[in-house]
Amino acid sequence: MFDKILIANRGEIACRIIKTAKRMGIATVAVYSDADRDALHVEMADEAVHIGPAAAAESYLVIEKIIDACKQTGAQAVHPGYGFLSEREAFAEALKAAGIVFIGPNPRAIAAMGDKIESKKAAATANVSTVPGFLGVIESPEHAVQIADEIGYPVMIKASAGGGGKGMRIAHSADEVAEGFARAKSEAASSFGDDRVFVEKFIVDPRHIEIQVLGDKHGNAIWVSERECSIQRRNQKVIEEAPSPLLDEETRREMGEQAVALAKAVDYDSAGTVEFVVGQDKSFFFLEMNTRLQVEHPVTEMITGIDLVEEMIRVAAGEKLRHAQEDIRLDGWSVESRIYAEDPTRGFLPSTGRLTLYRPPADSGMDGVSVRNDTGVTEGGEISIYYDPMIAKLVTHAPTREQAIEAQARALDAFAIDGIRHNIPFLSALMAHPRWREARLSTGFIAEEFPDGFALPVPEGVVALRIAAVGAQIDHLLNERKRRISGQMRPDEAVRFTRERSVMLGSERHDITISEAEGQLAVDFADGTRILVASGWKPGDPVWAGTIDGTPVAMQVRALLNGVRLSHAGAFSDVRVYTRREADLAAIMPEKRDGGATKQLLCPMPGLVRSLLVSEGQEVKIGEPLVMVEAMKMENVLRAEREGTIAKIVAKEGDSLAVDAVILEFA
Structure with a gap:
């Protein structure tokens, strides 16, 4: 077993890995950027090494700096967490060349699953259920109709070089296929200079369910339950739970066995996740494989009692899996909410600043109900513009789904944060939502239930x-x-x-x-x-x-x-x-009247002015873009909410602005 490991990450996942390593008696090394000098993961680790400026591209993403930190401290292995370098084949190869163990899968497996087309081919070869479709060149509307008839309706016609919804059509009949084929080809040609399209089965009301797998370096692989991650906003998971309320034992076993088949096909030797898109009829199709620890791994740990980080460390050290497939038992239900520094009432714009109050509910376990908070911040800490806005992952576990949801709702109500905007009100509203409670889920849940965005509910x-x-x-x-x-x-x-x-x-x-x-x-x-x-x-x-x-x-x-x-x-x-x-x-007291619409455009969150899209004297209409502000790796375009003329531009490109700083003024 290793004496010392380095965690090539930051925030809550670095803290979470340090906890397990300490319990195993392994010394830990943290790395940190200028922005993270006083971060919790630095305080928790036995040693810490400074690796550069705040920008991740100059610190956490620089392979050479991570290897140098290992050499400085004598760390024998590196756990990458998730994000950053966790799925970089080049990182695993560089560590291997330096004689340092990568606590993750072998580089070949990372490469095989990193390419989406190749991963689908590997899945098909391993007899994993893939979305029915035709990936070859389709020359005519008649050929497209023939393929759609064979696949079954509805189908999706997609541009081969597509993105952003362009060159994409959903068809429910032969006539719609013929029309959609022509329009998709035309859009694809004008948008991408490539008119190739393909056809695949469209899954109506899809759910997102993933299987946790574990493999070792001795050819063993098992599946460790599933997680449902259907509550998403713009493809970003918001709430996860384990197990899935949709699956029965037979479907769960079939998905698990297919996930293991894929893992074995690529000699997978660590913790990984095989993701599926699932129909409401429980039909399931391979989506992708993530060759790392997932953000939502705690819900699996809570219902199985397996510490996935510990298993990763042991497997990387050459040990055999300590669990056989028949050993896996599911106990109760677990729900996880991702707590972000963002304002749900303002389009989920990121929020930065100092945590003047940070009082999470205490980790606890009583009467079969437990609360776990995975976090990387403390009161007085700062949420910066440079990294992902996740503050914490709040996890509850109870004997039943209803009890786990009730525990989650209480824990969210007890989670006090001030100094920044956060999404706890939105998460609390989700916990109370009848459709969530009834497990009538799909990846379109949030878009369907909150089509006009989120407003703070009035108590009823x-x-x-x-x-x-x-x-x-x-x-x-x-x-x-x-x-x-x-x-x-x-x-x-x-x-x-x-x-x-x-x-x-x-x-x-x-x-x-x-x-x-x-x-x-x-x-x-x-x-x-x-x-x-x-x-x-x-x-x-x-x-x-x-x-x-x-x-x-x-x-x-x-x-x-x-x-x-x-x-x-x-x-x-x-x-x-x-x-x-x-x-x-x-x-009978007179009401205070609102002073009317402001004549200023104020910055809705701390950020960097990337580009000004208007000039003084210019007339603008409602919805016209005015300025682009970057915060937390996101570019946010601020648009005109009124018609008018730009009287004065106060900010300039490159300015760092605070919340409500004046950007420009209208006449």
Whole structure:
């Protein structure tokens, strides 16, 4: 076994690998860029080596710097994590040439699965189910129809050199094939200078399900359950779970056996993932193989008890797999949410800045329910523009899917982050979504359910009543505290009170009566509903944790003038508690009017001005591009939201802008 390994990565995956290595008694070496000098993975490792500027192309992606760091520290092996150099055949070859072990698959396997066309050929040779289609040259509409008839409808006609949806048509009949063939060829020729098209089966309402495989250097390979990753936004996974709610035992076994067949065909000798596109009828077709540890690997670990990082390290050291196929047993259900530094209410634009508050729910396990938070940040740390905006992966495990989802929802409500924008409200809303709860999933879920983007939900139904009750409990506690401090409250008064109050959720009024009930606060609503609330919350705590009618509940709490802002189950509300008289008076107060549309274009996130697309004096229409801002490896085009004339351009190309910095002004 190795004495020391280097982790050629950063953030949460570097921290996660370090944890396993330490448990195995292996010393660890971190590498870091200028931007990561004070990062958590640097603090956790036994040693750390500086490898260059913040830009990944000048640090984490430079093979020579990683090898030099190994030589400086005596690291015998390198774990690449995911991303960066993890699937670079050249990296594995360079380590081998330097006498350093790559904790991953052999270079031949990386090469074989890295080419999408070649990987599909390898899959077909290994008798893995591939999407039915014709990859040869199609010369005429008649030939296209003949192929489509053989494949079965619907089919997709795709440009061979295509991308961005150009040269692509879906056809449900022979007539649509003939028409789509002509249009696809024409688009392909004009867009790519190549009019070749091919035809393949179109999977309606597809789901994304992947099989975890493990192989060693002795010819052994097994499959370790599946994960469903159908909740995606623009092909980026958002929520993952294991096992899949779609599969039955027979389909699971067939997919697993095919994944192992492919792994053996390329002599796969590490942890890897075979991804499938799956129809609602459980038909499945090979998509690709990822020759690395997947971001979502924790859900598999939670239901199998297998530490995939440990298995990778042991296999790289030459050990045989410690598990046979018949040893694999699935226990319960696991759900993972990816927590990103992005603003879901502004088109998921990335957010950067300092984490002024970072209080994740504690890793725990009780009554068969456990919470795990894989993270690479700490309170006071900075989210920079240079890397992926992932903050953490929140994972829950429970005996059933429903319980795992409930645990995930509670954990998200208990995850407090300030200083940057983040997607926890969106994730919380997903956890409460009926279609997710019912497992009616597809890769189009988010696009279909949130066609106009995400807006913070207004509390309704049970959620509204819970927020109102907690708001009343917080107000009661604060008032009691004030009265104790001022000496206005008798020692026995707290246990024999009944008070009438009005709780305002924004502009929505709830008339209530509060009283003591066996050590809890009883909140009685005008319609007869009674809610019992109990909590040890103290003023200043960012999370309210307690029980509502005996059920554990968490809510985010932020102080407001004469009230609090509470968030629960994805819904936010400003909560103020009044006497009935105060509520009557508040109802007749004049509303503050909005000052109208701004005449400035403000930068919606910290970023670098890549290009200005307009000039002073230019007239623009709604939707016209104005400026391109780069942040976290993404280029974001800001467009005009009003018609007008550009009066003044304040920013210039190359400027680094903060949130709400003025870019230009309209006349």
